[in-house]
Amino acid sequence: MTWETVIGLETHAELATRTKIFCSCTTRFGGEPNTHCCPICTGMPGTLPMVNRKVVEYACRAGLALNCEITRRSRFDRKNYFYPDLPKAYQVSQLYLPIARNGRVSIATAAGEKVVRIHELHMEEDAGKLVHDPWLDQTRADYNRCGVPLVEIVTEPDFRSAEEVIAYLEKLKSILEYLGISDCKMQEGSLRCDVNLSxxxxxxxxxxxxxxxxxxxxxxxxxxxxxxEARRQAELLEEGGRVVQETRRWDDNKDATFSMRSKEDAQDYRYFPEPDIPPLELSEEYLEGLRAEQPEMAEERKRRYQTQLGLPEYDAGIITGQKALVDFFEEVTALGVPAKEAANWMLGDMMRRLKEEELEPKDMRLTPATLVKLIGMVQAGRINRNTASKVFRGIFAEDLDPEEWVTVHGLEQIRDERVIAGAVARVLEEHPQSAADYRAGKEKALGFLMGRVMKELKGKADPGAVNALLKSRLETGGSEGG
Structure with a gap:
């Protein structure tokens, strides 16, 4: 039997506010356990939560970017359950009147453009985390993350493949980063996704x-x-079994999912309106102000880079694919580097190093000013392009000064024409057959001779000067170094 996979997503994005959703505790990642919390975010009796205005603004911005209807009067609800990493035994979330609903986002798939429907976007507080110590056979609770603001974005079950899911998540990540409302660092839990699959x-x-x-x-x-999971369910059904509605944990090391608990429905959480937080009233003037301030998104910026800066579609697509690359590119060009030159360096040397170092662009230490300085050294003739690539590799990880690197490693370009001429003469004398081949019309021989001269000069000569001098000597038949 042929099976169709049906997938819906629940994506949690941690909002990039300085403080938590209902108190003034820091949202900074890490820290000693239980040092970023207070009586409010740990739910002590007698405390009164107050909504962080920035959280509401960021949630509205996300809703607008996802083409959602913004709920003018929304409210918070209590989701009651007991986990050890949620000390008050309930989570403040939004069920009945979420802040945004009925959105949509377009994604590019192998079959063309597809629209994914957004069921809702709601605000909620994060829980803490449990730290398991197998040596002490203990589990300890760290409440630092309790109360960190989240938006949960719930889609309709519109996906039919992993490829569509990844395309959507990449688009969603791009939107959130362009808005500046989340750093989307999956390794730090800033972007988390639960997959509902049947x-x-x-x-x-x-x-x-x-x-x-x-x-x-x-x-x-x-x-x-x-x-x-799609394979597991299909095999189970083909064997006459039944798929159980449950929550499963993915084990990356074992490449398999394992049952955690039966899947709860809304009624299992005994939702009721949060009594300590009044409903949120959003005016049309407030929403219009946010609409007017929405930034230029990836698609618009890509078109502008092509039409105004003359970038090829491929270059513009790669650069606008990540906000960190856009920021880097715009700063490099603002410092006077032509757009295509900046794109060539970023899509060549930079992307190669990022891949080798397994780094995200936003995590690299190299600054635009350093790259501009390196490009300037090439333009001034102090080093050639091949040497510049070697310098780039050396300075990339720690954002070192390219001028100091060139000086320390003796990579300054050879400009003395007599030195270049001497190397040309020696190469022509050592390879008379290649010289004869070139004079006989074999253009490839010039490339060989070029390579030998550059090797003789340890790659530090201007390739253009070497090429011109070689041709001159070959055409006049000379091999003398004077």
Whole structure:
């Protein structure tokens, strides 16, 4: 039987506010356990939460960017359950009147453009985390993350493959980063995704029993988890079994999902309106102000780079794919580097080093000013382009000064024409056959001779000067070094 996979996503994005959603504790990542919390975010009796205005603003901005209807009068609810990492035994979230609903986002797929429907976007507070110590056989609770503001973005079950899911998540990540409302660092838990998945016979309209997969901390893990779970459910059904609605944990090391608990429904959480927080009233003037301030997003910026800066579609697409690359590119060009030259360096040397170092652009230490300085050295003739690539490799990790690097490593370009001429003469004398081949019309021989001269000069000569002098000597038949 042919099975169709049906997927819906619940994506949690940690908002980049300085303080938590209902108190003034810092949202800074890390810190000693239980040092970023207070009686409010740990839910002590007698405390009164107050809504962080910036959280509401960021949630509205996300809702607008996802083409949602913003709820003019929204409210918070209590979601009651007991986990050890949530000391007050309930989470403040939004069920009945979320801040945004009925949105949509377009993604590019192998079959063309596809619209993914957004069911809702709501605000909520994060829980803490449990730290398991196998040596002491203890589990300890760290409440630092309690009360960190989140938006949860819930889609309709519109995905049919892992490829579509990843395309959506990359688009969502781009939107949040362009808005500046989340750093989206999956390794720090700033962007987390739960995958609701079911399978059904191809052509069927009825949804099958779904499972929810948690503990997915990378796009690669999400794709692997979807492939595994779809296969597991299909095999189970083909053997006459039944898929149980449950929450499953993804184990990246074992490349498999494992049952955690039965999947709860809304009624299991005994939701009721949060009594300590009044409803939020948003005016149309407030929303119009936010609409007017929305930044230029990836698609618009890509078009502008092509039409105004003359970048090829490929270059513009790669650079605008990540906000950190856009910021870097704009600063480099603002410092006077032509757009295409900046793009060549970024898409060549920079992307190569990022891949080798397994770094995200936003995590690299290299600054635009350093790259501009290096490009300036090439333009001034102090080093050639090949040497500049070597310098780039050396300075990239620690953002070192390219001038100091060139001086320390003796890489300054040779400009003395007599030195270049001497190297040319020696190479022509050592390779008379190649010289004869060039004179006979074999253009490839020039490349060989060029390579020998550059090697003789340890790659530090101007290739243009070497090329010109070689041609001159070959055409006049000379090999003398004077």
């Amino acid at each position: 399978v059904r016979p191809a052509g069927s309209r009825e949804l099958g029993a779904r499972t929810e997969m948690k503990n997915l901390n990378s796009f690669k893990a999400i794709a692997r988890a979807i492939a595994y």
